[in-house]
Amino acid sequence: MAEHGELYTEQVTEFLFSSRPAASRHLTALTRAGLVRRPVYESDRSHQAHYELTGEGIRALADHLRSTGRPVPVALGSLISDHHIVTPFRVGLTAASREGDRGCLYQWMRALDAVARLRARGISHVNPRAYGVWIEGGVAVKFLPHVDNGEPGPISGTPAPPPSRALAGYRQAGKGVLGTAILVITNMDGRESALLRELAEAPLEVAVAATTTDRLGAASSAADAIWLVAGSATKAPVRLVDVPLH
Structure with a gap:
């Protein structure tokens, strides 16, 4: 999400996890923590779960990157x-x-x-x-x-x-x-x-x-x-x- 701006559950699964249930659990936890949100689009008929970083999530990630000595990418979290x-x-x-x-x-x-x-x-x-x-x-x-x-x-x-x-x-x-x-x-x-x-x-x-x-x-x-x-x-x-x- 930091690189692409928005991902489906299936896409998060492919990038980071071995199973959809594991990805869903982590995404739910991040959503409850206010770091990720799940927007709903009336025009979307796929019924897939979309996720994107919140402002708080972007700030938390940027702080983590700085604390570990890594550069913060430009337009972090923006939709590509x-x-x-x-x-x-x-x-x-x-x-x-x-x-x-x-x-x-x-x-x-x-x-x-x-x-x-x-x-x-x-x-x-x-x-x-x-x-x-x-x-x-x-x-x-x-x-x-x-x-x-x-x-x-x-x-x-x-x-x-x-x-x-x-x-x-x-x-x-x-x-x-x-x-x-x-x-x-x-x-x-x-x-x-x-x-x-x-x-x-x-x-x-x-x-x-x-x-x-x-x-x-x-x-x-x-x-x-x-x-x-x-x-x-x-x-x-x-x-x-x-x-x-x-």
């Missing part, structure tokens, strides 16, 4: 952008890591920290939703996930810009791009094919792969074969670990 896509993305990789015969989510960095590291490399005007390292079969993939909403201009209603424009900042990479794969999740018809076509014509120096929210939602995790790689001779979706190889 595109949380409905990014949080399940991370949860799925975390669950896959626990299977034992798959790979391992070795590192995960929040969007604010990822952007700061990119700027240190001279890369600006890009908005990755995180930075992560997935290791599978002895191969480490350093990935930067992006979400393409394909939305028109908020005031003018003008058409959405070409999907590759959001990645143009990576062409400034004088010190190299932080990752070995840029992952783009699209949620509107035609945006995925447009992105792949544009990057085939003007590729980046780093591998770019795309998937749709439908394919991501149907997969057990983002590690599965759901990614289409821009400029690749392979037209079938590939696994996350194979993206930099195409």
Whole structure:
């Protein structure tokens, strides 16, 4: 909750506990202590329990981090952008890591920290939703996930810009791009094919792969074969670990 802003019980279970009852007990205790709240949304038909930190919970966590000599992240407890896509993305990789015969989510960095590291490399005007390292079969993939909403201009209603424009900042990479794969999740018809076509014509120096929210939602995790790689001779979706190889 400190990193994502809001989590379901099932998501808390995947991150921290071995069972849903254990997660429920801890969440109930935190709620009674006033450190966590459970908001209710009239429009939510899933009937899932949502939890987020209260102001008191954020202050208590910040005090604990300071007392142990650890930095307090910026915007602690704030809801992350595109949380409905990014949080399940991370949860799925975390669950896959626990299977034992798959790979391992070795590192995960929040969007604010990822952007700061990119700027240190001279890369600006890009908005990755995180930075992560997935290791599978002895191969480490350093990935930067992006979400393409394909939305028109908020005031003018003008058409959405070409999907590759959001990645143009990576062409400034004088010190190299932080990752070995840029992952783009699209949620509107035609945006995925447009992105792949544009990057085939003007590729980046780093591998770019795309998937749709439908394919991501149907997969057990983002590690599965759901990614289409821009400029690749392979037209079938590939696994996350194979993206930099195409």
